[in-house]
Amino acid sequence: MSALVQVRDLARDYSMGSGPVHALRGVSFDVEQGEWVAIVGPSGCGKSTLLNLLGAVDSPDAGSLTIAGERVDRLDDRAATTFRLRRIGFVFQRFYLMPALTAAENIELPMAEARIVRTERRARVQELLGYVGLAGRADHRPSQLSGGEQQRVAIARALANKPALLLADEPTGELDAATGLEMIDLFRRLNRDGTTIVVVTHDAQMAAAAARRIQMRDGAIIAEAVT
Amino acid sequence: MPFRLALLALLRHKARTMLALLGIAVSAALLLDMVMLATGMRDNFQGFLLLRGYQLRVAPKGTLPFDSDATIDSAATLVAAIARVSGVVAVSPVLGAQSQTTAHDSTVTAFTLGIDPRVQGDYELLRGADLADSVSIVANERWLALTRHRLGDTVQLAVGYDPQLRTVVGQRAFIVRGVARFFYTGTTQPTIAMRLPVLQEMGGNARRDHVSLLMVKAGDDVDVEAVRARIQAAGARVSVISLEGATAQVEQRLAYFRQLALVLGSISLGVGILLVTTLITIGVNERAGEIAVMRAIGVAKRSIVTQVVTEGLLLSGVGAFSGLLIGLVTAQWLERILADFPGMPATFRFFVFQPHDAGLALGMLGSAGVLAGIYPAWRASSLPIAGTLRREAVA
Numbered sequence: 001m002s003a004l005v006q007v008r009d010l011a012r013d014y015s016m017g018s019g020p021v022h023a024l025r026g027v028s029f030d031v032e033q034g035e036w037v038a039i040v041g042p043s044g045c046g047k048s049t050l051l052n053l054l055g056a057v058d059s060p061d062a063g064s065l066t067i068a069g070e071r072v073d074r075l076d077d078r079a080a081t082t083f084r085l086r087r088i089g090f091v092f093q094r095f096y097l098m099p100a101l102t103a104a105e106n107i108e109l110p111m112a113e114a115r116i117v118r119t120e121r122r123a124r125v126q127e128l129l130g131y132v133g134l135a136g137r138a139d140h141r142p143s144q145l146s147g148g149e150q151q152r153v154a155i156a157r158a159l160a161n162k163p164a165l166l167l168a169d170e171p172t173g174e175l176d177a178a179t180g181l182e183m184i185d186l187f188r189r190l191n192r193d194g195t196t197i198v199v200v201t202h203d204a205q206m207a208a209a210a211a212r213r214i215q216m217r218d219g220a221i222i223a224e225a226v227t
Numbered sequence: 228m229p230f231r232l233a234l235l236a237l238l239r240h241k242a243r244t245m246l247a248l249l250g251i252a253v254s255a256a257l258l259l260d261m262v263m264l265a266t267g268m269r270d271n272f273q274g275f276l277l278l279r280g281y282q283l284r285v286a287p288k289g290t291l292p293f294d295s296d297a298t299i300d301s302a303a304t305l306v307a308a309i310a311r312v313s314g315v316v317a318v319s320p321v322l323g324a325q326s327q328t329t330a331h332d333s334t335v336t337a338f339t340l341g342i343d344p345r346v347q348g349d350y351e352l353l354r355g356a357d358l359a360d361s362v363s364i365v366a367n368e369r370w371l372a373l374t375r376h377r378l379g380d381t382v383q384l385a386v387g388y389d390p391q392l393r394t395v396v397g398q399r400a401f402i403v404r405g406v407a408r409f410f411y412t413g414t415t416q417p418t419i420a421m422r423l424p425v426l427q428e429m430g431g432n433a434r435r436d437h438v439s440l441l442m443v444k445a446g447d448d449v450d451v452e453a454v455r456a457r458i459q460a461a462g463a464r465v466s467v468i469s470l471e472g473a474t475a476q477v478e479q480r481l482a483y484f485r486q487l488a489l490v491l492g493s494i495s496l497g498v499g500i501l502l503v504t505t506l507i508t509i510g511v512n513e514r515a516g517e518i519a520v521m522r523a524i525g526v527a528k529r530s531i532v533t534q535v536v537t538e539g540l541l542l543s544g545v546g547a548f549s550g551l552l553i554g555l556v557t558a559q560w561l562e563r564i565l566a567d568f569p570g571m572p573a574t575f576r577f578f579v580f581q582p583h584d585a586g587l588a589l590g591m592l593g594s595a596g597v598l599a600g601i602y603p604a605w606r607a608s609s610l611p612i613a614g615t616l617r618r619e620a621v622a
């Protein structure tokens with residue numbers, strides 16, 4: 001059986017006033033179903049660019065990307081949107097919850113967009129809140145939650161439509177060390193329960209927790225390590 | 228979800244939203260008032276002059292009805308002559324005068340009409356009885372209020388008061404029999420009516436067999452203009468005016484006014500649209516990061532468009548609805564001010580509310596709301612996702 005994620009010679013340039021920036025210079029790797037991969041490297045080496053391509057929020061200039069059998073690099077805007085909704089869970093460094101919605105409504109949002117019936121939505125919200133340890137926080141707004149709690153809500157939201165792949169860009173970047181460790185525990189549990197994870201991180205402990213680390217520099221992969 | 232998100236987005240900046248609502252409400256109120264005014268002027272003018280179906284007025288030569296104190300003499304003969312003109316259905320003679328009555332410590336001067344109750348076209352009886360005999364009068368509410376009289380009271384009325392000599396020509400006792408609404412005098416003008424011969428006698432020699440004007444009704448199926456010409460030929464001493472000609476002229480003037488009202492209303496609507504567009508565009512710019520995140524987690528462009536357009540609709544809908552209420556209240560208020568203008572007839576309505584107009588104004592504002600949301604919706608839905616997220620992360 002082929003890998004869940006197949007990245008082949010993926011390249012992405014940004015045109016700047018001073019000329020093109022080669023953010024990604026032909027990157028190839030696979031991610032197997034159920035794997036937990038950490039992407040590490042210095043700031044500006046192209047990690048977020050790579051993650052955005054994996055999450056279909058950006059398109060490559062060259063190369064191919066196949067996720068769960070779909071050629072993601074060839075999707076038009078509408079198809080890419082559906083792909084993101086059904087297949088990808090995205091977690092950002094800065095939580096990015098909707099400030100006007102409660103924790104429960106934030107988690108419900110992608111399910112409402114996927115036209116899941118209300119009762120089923122509500123049940124899944126409760127289940128997810130319990131899973132990330134926020135059962136009592138359903139009606140809190142993001143401003144009433146701590147950074148760690150907000151990031152848990154963001155993870156619950158990412159899991160709402162049972163994605164094939166969970167992508168996280170520096171999920172511990174804005175958390176203190178202790179909360180960061182809790183987050184690593186949560187990711188560990190997620191992966192043990194079968195979630196395939198690709199996480200971009202600066203955090204050595206987060207990277208060490210992943211089974212496999214991809215080291216990048218200057219838009220290219222320079223090393224790989226498997227624990 | 229889009230509706231809830233739109234509502235929450237608006238509630239997030241309450242003061243700003245309230246100000247925008249107020250702006251839209253004012254523009255909606257203006258639009259409605261303009262439409263009501265245009266309708267009122269059009270529907271009312273003709274109906275008002277042609278009240279009771281008297282299409283022709285006979286006034287002293289060279290004057291308009293009640294234009295001056297001039298009167299027509301030998302009235303009885305003239306009435307009989309006009310009644311014989313072919314096509315004439317009814318002739319209603321009217322004499323106008325001032326009457327005085329002392330009430331408590333002050334004197335109340337009333338506009339006093341001498342009429343023939345069988346053919347009169349000057350008032351409608353609200354309560355009590357009409358002019359059954361020569362001691363009866365009917366009065367409007369204003370006169371009753373000023374004199375503090377009630378139905379059945381006996382009053383002393385004087386006609387022909389001379390302020391220098393402090394004398395009156397005639398004085399008599401009357402009984403207040405009825406309360407009436409007079410079509411052609413203002414509600415603030417104390418007005419009474421009595422039988423024509425009584426007023427003529429009280430006026431002494433100067434008023435014997437005199438009238439101020441005649442109102443003439445032509446048959447429904449005759450050419451009013453031809454009747455007018457025939458009456459004019461029969462009475463060389465008078466001017467015969469056809470109201471249809473007069474109203475046609477006024478109608479033409481009103482057409483300009485209606486156009487102006489429409490232009491002003493449209494401008495106010497345009498300002499409303501710009502206001503909503505500006506506000507929602509600002510909101511969308513502020514929420515660029517949130518919108519990019521929604522797109523990143525799979526929310527469709529269509530949902531974003533729906534949400535932003537809903538914002539515009541909510542704003543303009545609530546604003547328009549409050550605007551309609553404000554518009555109705557201000558129309559009523561302006562109507563009262565205008566009705567109190569000296570000489571403004573009680574029957575004249577400037578603002579006429581038609582549900583159709585309100586529907587039109589609401590519909591226009593609704594479409595305006597959608598229009599207003601289109602630009603910010605397009606902006607929001609075409610945000611570059613990755614670029615916006617990156618910019619927000621750096622900020």
Ligand SMILES: Nc1ncnc2c1ncn2[C@@H]1O[C@H](COP(=O)(O)OP(=O)(O)O)[C@@H](O)[C@H]1O
Nearest residue numbers: 014021023042043044045046047048049050614
């Ligand atoms: N939207 C963009 N426009 C221009 N240059 C960009 C843009 N996004 C990223 N870059 C550039 O591409 C390179 C890689 O950026 P990024 O993928 O964000 O790195 P990392 O996440 O590893 O810090 C950097 O040099 C960055 O300045």
Ligand SMILES: [Mg+2]
Nearest residue numbers: 047048049169
């Ligand atoms: Mg980055």
